Amino acid sequence: MSIIPINNLPEIAPNDNLAQLIIEQSDCEGIKIIDGDILVITQKLISKSESRTKKLSEVIPSPKAEILSEKINRDPKFIELILSESIRIVAMDTKRGLIITETNHGFICANSGIDSSNILGDDEVSLLPINPDLSASKIRETILEQTNSTNLGVIITDTFGRAWRNGQTNVCIGIAGLHPIKNYKGLSDDYGSILTSTEIAIADEIASASELVMGKTNRVGAAIVRGYNFDNTQIGDSSDLIRDSAQDLFNKGEFL
Amino acid sequence: MSIIPINNLPEIAPNDNLAQLIIEQSDCEGIKIIDGDILVITQKLISKSESRTKKLSEVIPSPKAEILSEKINRDPKFIELILSESIRIVAMDTKRGLIITETNHGFICANSGIDSSNILGDDEVSLLPINPDLSASKIRETILEQTNSTNLGVIITDTFGRAWRNGQTNVCIGIAGLHPIKNYKGLSDDYGSILTSTEIAIADEIASASELVMGKTNRVGAAIVRGYNFDNTQIGDSSDLIRDSAQDLFNKGEFL
Structure with a gap:
């Protein structure tokens, strides 16, 4: 299996045809997208192309944002965006100015996924795409059409923190063309025992793998995962990766 | 970057020289370990070679294990092992028979990392290595000696569940020859803005990437990650991946 960065993509502007730009640049780099590839794209490129x-x-903070802003000592305009992009605050650390929310999509992450890295200007921030699965699906369709491929996975990633473990990892926030979970339940292991609870979040593992070639400071926002044999008869979306809150023992955090 | 499975390793027995067997098998498969490689090995192989x-x-349950066993309806002998391999119960779901513990190493995972998949016999379970960093370090030393390499990373993985997200992913539980975290703090992004909080758990991302070629049913317990340029002047151990519980907003789970 290989993971190939797509280097030197141009700066992405609103309404750019990102799929087209990725095809052109991968051709130009001599790594033409082929059948069976999984194209991984960071949220930042999608959000820029979708004017997110x-x-x-230009943000006008609500009274709620003003109150919270004083409590955790962060810009009320930033807090306003965090609140408008989320359905609830899951946990908060007022001393460190840290807010963990459940986004409108159901993802649990810091600051509703809003950040200012790799974006032009001090004043500008990027929000997560409104429907990252739809974004992935549209890009997939354009690429299938343009390249005469029939089998392509598309995964959109963002960098999330985790409970219990230091360091962030890339995870899948949007997917098309494959299922994000590989289910081993009922299959035999190498010794003939039936696996009872193994479900692997392959989309998150692919997202993580791609981060290793993309980094944060290399102007690489897309990569191709080649040689991973996925089952293209099983498709799903990013909601399959979200644990039902009633089943989640760590759904509620602490307010420190 | 490529990820190459080491296929057809023999069944590992207690006191086997796992490093030697991996060298031989990778040579035999024509994928000789070279300078700059990161060798990824699943916990199962390490535990088998270390008689874990x-x-x-043969387990005699304590009274505490007996009481818990009735509460969650699981074998008291299995509960006894879970308790002896952990320093505390973090969360529990009595209906689903689910116990999340903090292991003696400080990892937070289901059943103290004990499981019965890919191990011979119905009666046998594998425990995590006592000191996975030391295990990684010993394997690294043997391989450096035998292959005249000077630069090699070794990562030992296990499959852990996560808060909030469905599906498990492979994570790093032991490491030698590189630091598990890549710290971007203070570096400039592609637009000249200083990154303030980006720390990527590259060891977990490498572990996840390797899972994609290893799977759970292919008799593949080791893989080589080739072409990832890591900084071998920065080394660390698996404790660098464990979030300080005082800083962790999700350290305490719920008992359902």
């Missing part, structure tokens, strides 16, 4: 950026100076 | 397996029939 905001100028903080 | 137990026959459930």
Whole structure:
């Protein structure tokens, strides 16, 4: 299996045809997308192409955002965006100015996934795509059409923190063309015993693998995972990766 | 970057020289370990070679294990092992028979990392290595000696569940020759802005990447990650991946 960065993509502007730009650049780099590839794209590129950026100076904070902003000592305009992009606050550390929310999509992450890295200007932040599965699906369709492929996976990633473990990892926030979970339940292991509870979040593992070639400072926002044999008859979306809150023993965090 | 499975390793027995067997098999498969490789090995192989397996029939449950066993309706002998391999119960779901513990090493995972998949016999379970960093370090030293390499990373993995997200992923439980975290703090992003909080758990991402070629049913317990340029002047151990519980907003789970 190989993981190939797509280097030197141009700066992405609103309404750019990202799929087209990725095809052109991968051709140009001599790594033409082929059948069976999984194309991994960071949220930042998608959000830029879908105009999911905001100028903080143009945000008007609500009274709720103002109150919270004083409590955790962060810009009320930033807090306003965090609140409007989420359905609830899951946990908070007022001393460190840390807010963990459940986003409108159901993802649990810091600051509703809003950040200002790898985006032009001090005032601008990027929000998560409104429907990352739809974004993945549209890109997949364009690429299938343009390249005469029939089998392509597309995964959109973001960098999330985790409970219990230091360091962030890339995870899947949008997917098309394959199922994000590989289910081993009922299959035999190498000794003939039936596996009872093994379900692997392959989409998150693919997202993590791609981060290793993309990094945060290399102007690489897309990569191709080649040689991973996925089952393209099983498809799903990013909601399959979200644990039902009633089943989640760590759904509620602490307010420190 | 490529991820190459080491296929057809023999069944590992107690006191086997696992490093030697991996060198031989990778040579035999024509994928000789070279300078700059990261060798990824699953916990199962390490545990087998280090006699970290137990026959459930030989375990004598403590009164505490007996009480818990009734509460969650699981074998008291299995509960006894879970308790002896952990320093505390973090969360529990009595209906689903689920116990999340903090292991003696400080990892938070289901059943103290004890399981019965890919191990011979119905009665036998594998425990995590006592000191997975030391296990990684010993394997690294043997391979450096035998192959005249000077630069090799070794990562030992296990499959853990996560808060909030469905599906398990492989994570690093032992490491030698590189640091598990890549710290971007203070570096400039592609637009010249200083990154303030980006720390990537590359060891977990490498562990996840390797799972994609190993799977659970292919008799593949080791893989080589080739072409990932790691900084071998920065080394660390698996404790660098464990979030300080005082800083962790999700350290305490619920008892359902």
